[in-house]
Amino acid sequence: MIALTDGGVDAGLSRITTIVSGGRDAEAALAAMERITADHDDRALAHYALAELASEVGQPQRALGALRRALELDPGYTDALVLRAEMQLEVGRAEAAFAGLREARRRHPDDRALALGLARLLVEAGRGEAARQEMQRAHERFGDAPEAVYSLALLAMQAEIWTDAKLYLERLVQMDARTSQAHYYLGRIAQQEGECTRALRHYIKVGQGEHRFDAELRAAICMAEVGRVEEARLHLERLRARYDAEGALAQIVMTHARVERMAGNPERTLEVLGRGVERFPDNTELRYSRALAAAEMDRFELARADLNAILERDPDNARALNALGYMLADRNTELRRARRMIERALEHNPDDAATVDSMGWVLYRLGQPRAALSHLRRAWELGRDAEIGAHLGEVLWSLGRRDEARRIWAQAREQAPDNAVLRETVERLAP
Secondary structure: OOOOOOOOHHHHHHHHHHHHHOOOOHHHHHHHHHHHHHHOOOOHHHHHHHHHHHHHOOOHHHHHHHHHHHHHHOOOOHHHHHHHHHHHHHOOOHHHHHHHHHHHHHHOOOOHHHHHHHHHHHHHOOOHHHHHHHHHHHHHHHOOOHHHHHHHHHHHHHOOOHHHHHHHHHHHHHHOOOHHHHHHHHHHHHHHOOOHHHHHHHHHOOOOOOOHHHHHHHHHHHHHHOOOHHHHHHHHHHHHHHOOOHHHHHHHHHHHHHHHHHOOOHHHHHHHHHHHHHHOOOOHHHHHHHHHHHHHOOOHHHHHHHHHHHHHHOOOOHHHHHHHHHHHHHOOOOHHHHHHHHHHHHHHOOOOHHHHHHHHHHHHHOOOHHHHHHHHHHHHHHOOOHHHHHHHHHHHHHOOOHHHHHHHHHHHHHHOOOOHHHHHHHHHHOO
16 A cells, blocks of 8 residues: 555554544454554654554553654654543643643644644643633734634634634635635524524525525524514425425424424424425434423324334334333333333443433332432532422422422423423412
8 A cells, every 4th residue: 555655654644543533343444454553653644643543442541652752753743732631631641742832832832733733622621711822822913824713713613712703704704715614604603692693694695505594494494483474484495495404304394393483383293294294204302302392392202102103113222212201201101111111222331411310200200209310419419400390309308308399390490490490389389
């Protein structure tokens, strides 16, 4: 491969790395790469390739050994410096990782990849303020390079530093660079901030590109948010005429259903989803969406039928198992079956707040409030959802811990003051 690849030894090594990293047997791949590296011990790229493969299969110490040799051969090897810091983070040597990158950045102030790599690792380590400072420093030095500004925008969004993210995205628009992506992300930030009119202006400007379809769907939601429901319907009708793939059409149907739900039309929501299921009866997302809509309208048999249809095709579908198990528990029927289904869902999604909540709720229905309490507390920590708060408060109330129950309900009310389950629970137990 090395002999036959145009571009010399390094080009051949790069091709080999790509091929070997796609293998199923990680140890065999590493062993092969180690033999190749031994044959090319004087090539920093060979040692870096070995380190990259070791990092991909979860062997950071092995990667660090290879990186040590790569950096002996080429002390300014940017990719190796950044990967070394990643591996040091993995083995708990955070201070060494960041000190090494800062020193490298000081020695190579014009190395853009090094500056962005340092900022990225700070974001991934959750060091928001330090990341922000590094991003601002990188923007001051590389702010005339569109790709650098775009990378900074993505990092700022990942770190949820929205003010800086908007600044970088607006800079891209000013530079007339990556404008489609910039308008898309500016629209998403505006929508997140509840500024749907501003979001719409950005979504309209996305034009062609990878984010076009999602921007079109989000535009419909924004129209509904500001009361332009009929306009949203017409917009979605035009999209239906433009796309013919099942996946796209299913997303249009679900967006239409969401628009009708936002407009306070539950019957129409169910009707829209029903037409979608008729056209695409094997589409899991449509079936699942209709099941949830039917459950909200107390159409339990329709919801059960849709969830059973999903489970017939995919017996381990965690969402369907949890949804049906929860519905049975909530109706206080077939509780042992409900528990088995929720336990199976938990095997697949052990840290999903909704599934942990379902486990607590079915245990409570089975007359085991103390066992239920630990699950519900964990679910509340995983996701401060109003319905989880309603369940946790009810179990605390049943155990005589009423002040604590009231505190949980008050916190849940702050999250969603109009939640129907929370309101019904409080009115029933503590009117």
